[in-house]
Amino acid sequence: MDDVIPSIVQSLRRSPNVVIEAPPGAGKTTRVPPALLEFGPVLVLEPRRLAARMAARRVAEEMGEPLGETVGYQVRFETVVGPRTRLRFLTEGVLTRRLLADPDLRGVSTVVLDEFHERHLDGDLALALLFRLQRRRPEMRIVVMSATLDGEALSRYLNHCPVIRSEGRLHPVEVSYRPQSAAPLEEQVRDAVIETAPESDGHILVFLPGAAEIRRALDCCEGVARRFGLALYPLHGDLPAEEQDRAVLPCAGRKLILSTNVAESSLTIEGVSAVIDSGLARVARDSPWTGIASLDIARISKASAAQRAGRAGRTGPGRAIRLYPREDFVRRPDAEAPEIARRELSGLLLTLAAMGQDVDRLPWLEAPPEPAVRAARGLLDLLRAWPRAADLAALPVSPRLGVLLLEGGAGAAPVAAGLSLGENSGGVDVLEWTVAGLSPHARRLCDQLRRLAPDPAPLPVEQALLRAFPDRVARRRGDRELLLAGGGSAFLPAAASSLAGRPWLLAIDVEGRRERGLPLVRAASAIEPEWLLDHFPDRLTERSGVEWNRSAERVEAVSALLYGSLTIEESRSGAVDPTAAAALLATKAIESGVERFTDPASLTALLARCSFAASYADLPVPSVEDALRSACAGLRSFAELRQIDIPGLVLAQLSPVQRCLLDEIAPERLRLPGGRLARIHYEPGKPPWLASRLQDFFGMRESPRVGRGQVPVVLHLLAPNQRPVQTTTDLAGFWERLYPRLRRELGRRYPRHRWPEDPLRPEAETS
The missing domain is CATH 3.40.50.300 (P-loop containing nucleotide triphosphate hydrolases)
Known part of the structure; x- marks a missing residue:
């Protein structure tokens, strides 16, 4: 330079x-x-x-x-x-x-x-x-x-x-790739060190995503480091300063340095001649659940991979081994997306508000996305953060955790520190988290937050948590399932014993893994529903109307006080709005099926008759659902609905003129020569038919017709035992060709009945 x-x-x-x-x-x-x-x-x-x-x-x-x-x-x-x-x-x-x-x-x-x-x-x-x-x-x-x-x-x-x-002084670096491997990352690192150490005369720098991966690799590489005379050092931001110095400062021998991406571009370690790159880094992302930043493992970009490899070429020709295939490298993005394009922005907006600045008026290199800005404003509204912007912006935590600290005081510091750094120091119930369970880095943050917290605290910690996470209220359904105020459900782990029997909770954070198909809660706290009335009366809604009592099968008046989608109080008494009751009763009746309220056979026959008639005239086919809705007027229960003549209401949908036309085209009954009124049956997909004793048809020359004379009725001619002796649509042909033979047989079987030789003579019934 x-x-x-x-x-x-x-x-x-x-x-x-x-x-x-x-x-x-x-x-x-x-x-x-x-x-x-x-x-x-x-x-x-x-x-x-x-x-x-x-x-x-x-x-x-x-x-x-x-x-x-x-x-x-x-x-x-x-x-x-x-x-x-x-x-x-x-x-x-x-x-x-x-x-x-x-x-x-x-x-x-x-x-x-x-x-x-x-x-x-x-x-x-x-x-x-x-x-x-x-x-x-x-x-x-x-x-x-x-x-x-x-x-x-x-x-x-x-x-x-x-x-x-400035071009700097970079020497050539030979880059090689490794096939995809199912082996643990620390074992892949160890194998690469074994390959590289004999060929390298300088330090070996290994890039790993985070401190946990570095600790595992330290254990795995300890023997290899001794074998090749390498001093083994970790390097990451949570280490004490003296340990960081040992990894970075010059020494007499060769080093094997296991580092996060802090050594990628932020600082230079002299004497590195070989780089082993996992291709991974921990990238700051915001939990969609808590809005709190976490460091998730992600693949690095091509630009980051090039910077890592370049660390091997500072003092002479070097070598870089990438622990992933070349095809993987080709598919990676050229560079990481700016955080402003992918992070949650409530902290940014709060800081600007504390400065008296407007996010929309600032001269950004790249303006933040408008949807993210809207979401951040909504969260700050929810947290009532704007009047306290200066106090919250001065705290080294997210706005949610800032609210927790300002409301809960020093007692909230362990929870705020643990949530801020993604540490769970005492099980699912955050009120059991202690300073002793925190990492050294989290303890330092906890101490800092305690110094910044108000004294005395305005609220108990459990109520301060509600002020910080008002959109994470949940109500227990069953043993471990939680219904969430914003909709959806989550699941409590079996280990959450301290929360047993508490119906109202805050589902503060959830894990990516699921149980019984639901996200698993990793941090929660018990609350009382009365606190919702005390702290968030503006978020409560009253609902009155009608609801269905499934066991009683009736409509009931209901009034409820809700927080989001969760019911805090409910009353089932009072007058029922008749219009709403009728609409709900009809909906439930339609869902249950009309056969529960009338004889399905007679209703089917009526609809088939109407459908048949509609084929020969401009007639509507009545709606069963409309009939049910009409029947429900003034009613509240299935028991009352069963007393209503549903087929009559179906037929009532036709005007008097239309009903006359229906009777003309598709008569319900036919008077036979013997005087009997026989029912004509209409069935979907079948021709109309009727059944009666053979003697009832004496004197009838031709088969009757319906459908404006276009459709012969199928006649079932019955013997005295009510069994058919013939089924026909050609009555004249039956009399002429079949009746003479049947007459003799019927006369033998039923001698007490008259069987005239000429069935068409008017006096046949009495002769």
Whole structure:
């Protein structure tokens, strides 16, 4: 970088802004900031605490001074500065809180945004705020340094400022890939170390996603490290400073360093000649359930993979082994999406509100998505956070957990720290979480939150949890299932014994895994329904109307007090609205089936008769559902409905003229010559038919017809024993051809009955 520093300084004399592009390890973090001191005090923003601390130490050493003199750093839990400090390395979140206290950054001449290509949310916010501040302080300089970002786009954003590039001193790196493997990641790392160690004369740097994976790999690689004479070191942000130093600082022998992506671009480890890349990193994502950030394992981009491999080529030719196939690499995105495009934004909006800034008016490099902004505003409305924006923004936790801390005081700190860092320190019931169950990092956060918490606490912790998670109210259904106020269900693990018998809960957080098809609750707390009335009366709704009593099969009046979709109180008394009762009764009757309320055979026959008639005239086919709805008027129960003549109501849908036409086309009965009225049967898919004794047809010459004379009725001619002797639609042919033979047979079998020779003579019945 030394060759371009004069150009950087010269450019800043002419322009307030400069973009610097240089690969990892080029020296931009340690060489550029000291050169800017000629303009006045400098702030350098680093994306990670470890990078800020190591960079400050390195610059101080090069100046020949102890930390805290000219050079210092400020990160969460740790500040090393003095009255003469002019070059200060700090994390992006620390700058945001400083801007809250001092919006003009008085006494600061230059702000450097290092590793901006990582596009953290705080980094984008810092750039937008600084660019806005430049309007009031045009003498303040902004320097953006990046390893891979498109410098021209940044230049256009910063009023077409100069872009200065340094190629660094990278040597060739041989990259190889490994087939997909089902072996545990730590075993894949061990095998790659065995392959690499004999060929490498420098340090071996292994990239793993997080501290848990590093711990497993440490155990797995311990024997291999001894075998090849490698000093084995972990490197991640949660380690004590002295352990981080041992991994990074020079030593006499060779090292095997197991690191997170902190060594990808934020700091340089001299002497690395081989890199083993898992292709994974822990990426900040926001839980859709809690809205709290968590670090989830994800595949890195091509740009990150290139930076990791480049770490092996700083001092000479190197080698990089990627523990995944080449085809996997080809399918990866070119770069990670900026956090502003994928993160939950309530914390961002709250910070801006505390500064008196509007998210829509800030000059963003890339504006946050409007749906995410709307969702964040809705959450802050729900939390009633706007009036307390300044207090909440000053806390190093999400708005939800800030509300928990401000309402619950120091007693809420263990829960807030555990939830903030995704740690479960005491089972499902968060009220059982203790400081002792937290990791060292979470304990430091807990201590910090206790110092910031109000004393005395306005509310007990369990009620403060409700204020922080009002949209996570749940009511137990059965032993372990929870109905959620926002709809849907979740499932309590069997281990949640302390919550047994508590009908009302907060389902604070859930896991991705499921039980009985429902998401599994991993953090919860018991509440009382009265608290909902005390704290959120505006979220309560009253509902009155009618409901169906399934066991009694009747409509009942009901009035209820609800929180979301959950019923807090319910009363089943009072007058029933007749219109609503009739509508609900009809709906339930239709669902149950009309056969429960009338003889299905007679109703089917009526509908078939109407359908038959509609084929020969412009007649409607009545609706059973309409008849049921009509029948339900003034009724409340199935018992009452069974007393109603449903077929009569079906027929009543026809006008008098239409009913006359129905009787004409499809008569219900036919008078036979013997005087008997016989029913004509109409069935779906069958011709009309009637059945009567053979003697009833004496004197009838032709078969009767319906359907305006177009359809002969099928006649079932019955013997005295009521069994058919003939089925026909041709009565004349029957008399002529079959009756003479049947007459003799019937006469023998039924001698007491008269069987005339001529069945068509009017006197046949009496002869």
